Amino acid sequence: MxxxxxxxxxxxxxxxxxxxxxxxxxxxxxxxxxxxxxxxxxxxxxxxxxxxxxxxxxxxxxxxxxxxxxxxxxxxxxxxxxxxxxxxxxxxxxxxxxxxxxxxxxxxxxxxxxxxxxxxxxxxxxxxxxxxxxxxxxxDTAFHYNMPEHAWRYAIPRDVVDTYHVRKYGAHGTSHRYIWRTVDEFTNHETHKLVSCHLGSGASLCAIEDGQCMDTTMGLTPLDGLVMGTRCGAVDPATVFYLNRVANMSIDEIDTMMNKQSGLLAVSAKSSDSRDIEAGMNEGDEKCAMALEMFYYRTSQLFAEMAASMEGVDTMAFTAGIGENSVTMRQGVADRLAWMGVKIDPELNAIRSDDPRVISTPDSKIRVLVVPTNEELMIALDVEALLG
Known part of the structure; x- marks a missing residue:
């Protein structure tokens, strides 16, 4: 079709x-x-x-x-x-x-x-x-909608949740669903607990157990979770009230700042593009080095959180612009997860390919893959399934 x-x-x-x-x-x-x-x-x-x-x-x-x-x-x-x-x-x-x-x-x-x-x-x-x-x-939210209630519900009054539909919706669901489908086929159905790592300008992780979303890092909106290109990711919610009262910033100004002026751009003071930041780090720019370190830290931290939602993990898959293309980012995240037994082969990590591939060592406790995403194909397959 x-x-x-x-x-x-x-x-x-x-x-x-x-x-x-x-x-x-x-x-x-x-x-x-x-x-x-x-x-x-x-x-x-x-x-x-x-x-x-x-x-x-x-x-x-x-x-x-x-x-x-x-x-x-x-x-x-x-x-x-x-x-x-x-x-x-x-x-x-x-x-x-x-x-x-x-x-x-x-x-x-x-x-x-x-x-x-x-x-x-x-x-x-x-x-x-x-x-x-x-x-x-x-x-983008559909794949996450049926995650367990303890994962999607916020600890705020039930009448607020029910009246205004405040809950964790997540994002990148079409990509995460494609990654599960591809990894499942690629590993001959040997994957059961996957953390899909969609790392791009917008970034999120998703815990997928036998095809079912168990949790994800984005929340009510795509602002939550990881440090991203221009988004701050998770911060204390009271930061909004504090800046409104003390800095006299309007809600719209804070919204713009957190979505468009934060993340890797703010920390590096150079760019929202990881390639520019990696180049800056290699030239000795300490702010760029800190931006990357924060990215590794938050990604590894929330990876463990996703694993906890499934009470285990056997596979992780890097995807999207950074996940598919940055050798440095993948190595940095893997190094932070060495305590969980993650080991990637530097030579395999350096290979560039449009096909799914394993980059972990044989003795790694968690299988690590790079899987190019294809949201367009996933969408097209849904069209075919519904229209026949």
């Missing part, structure tokens, strides 16, 4: 047309700087890359341009899958788009206002332009 996968961000829109049987990607691209001056579309097809400078005032305009571009692709679109950041309390699994399910995406949008409204607009225009095509909503 040929599926168009659409991923609408706050000011971007990624797309990919692929076949679920062969995994072949016919075309892909990214609409950048939507609603901002200097917007453009980068498109890749048959090994050729083109850039189209075009005004993109909103996401509806962007998706219309995408459909115009895809007319040149000699492959029919048979279904459309939409990555939705926040499914809230309505989506324990992916669902076909109807008036009702689209309404749910908008209803839960206050939990992810920069994403869900844009995603709903894109779904709406896809239905208008191609009423004959089925659309499927694939929320």
């Amino acid at each position: 040929n599926v168009l996968v659409v991923n609408a961000g706050s000011s971007s829109l990624k797309y990919q047309l692929l076949n679920t049987t062969t995994g072949e990607v016919f075309a892909k691209g990214n609409c950048e700087r939507i609603g901002i001056d200097g917007s453009f579309i980068g498109h890749s097809e048959n090994g050729k890359k083109d850039t189209l400078e075009v005004a993109l005032p909103d996401h509806k305009t962007a998706i219309k341009h995408v459909f115009d571009i895809l007319k040149t692709v000699d492959q029919p679109i048979e279904g459309i899958g939409h990555r939705v950041v926040q499914g809230g309390w309505y989506f324990p699994e992916s669902k076909v788009v109807t008036d009702e399910t689209l309404g749910w995406v908008r209803e839960v949008a206050p939990l992810a206002p920069l994403h869900n409204y844009a995603e709903a607009d894109v779904i709406e225009i896809c239905r208008e332009m191609f009423p004959e095509l089925g659309n499927v909503i694939v929320p």
Whole structure:
């Protein structure tokens, strides 16, 4: 089945047309700087890359341009899958788009206002332009929704939790689900307790026991958990009240600071990109060295927390931009987990490949893999399963 996968961000829109049987990607691209001056579309097809400078005032305009571009692709679109950041309390699994399910995406949008409204607009225009095509909503939160109550419930009054749906939702669920599926097949079903390490500009860990999410590091929003590119990760919640009262910072200012001005960027005082920070560390920059040390520390600390949720762990898998590509980061995290018996082979760790691979030593107590993620394929497979 040929599926168009659409991923609408706050000011971007990624797309990919692929076949679920062969995994072949016919075309892909990214609409950048939507609603901002200097917007453009980068498109890749048959090994050729083109850039189209075009005004993109909103996401509806962007998706219309995408459909115009895809007319040149000699492959029919048979279904459309939409990555939705926040499914809230309505989506324990992916669902076909109807008036009702689209309404749910908008209803839960206050939990992810920069994403869900844009995603709903894109779904709406896809239905208008191609009423004959089925659309499927694939929320990032769905995989985590049925984790045990002791993991998702916060220790705040029940009426607040129930009325405002305050709980741990997590994120990167589609990626973590793909990693479980791939690791399970790759290890011939010998993996039972996996910690999936999605380490990128946004980062989260997920404890997966025999395919079931047991816990994850992101919370009500993607701000919680690990130190990330520009997000602070877990801090004392009272930090917000303190800065509001003492520093006279508004809630919006604190929100912006914690989401866009913190994390590796703040600690390194150099960049949110781990490659720049690693280069800085190698040049003797102490702030960059501290940023990396904090990243290793928090990742290893929360890895142990994820293992505790399953009362054990037999496999860990690195994925996403940093997890797949940074030899230094993987080694740093592994060194911090040596007390748990984690050992990785430096030569295996240095190998670059697009295929899943083992990088641990034979005597490592925990099997360590690098697994390139493929959220688009996972979304496309859900479309195929629901639309047939």
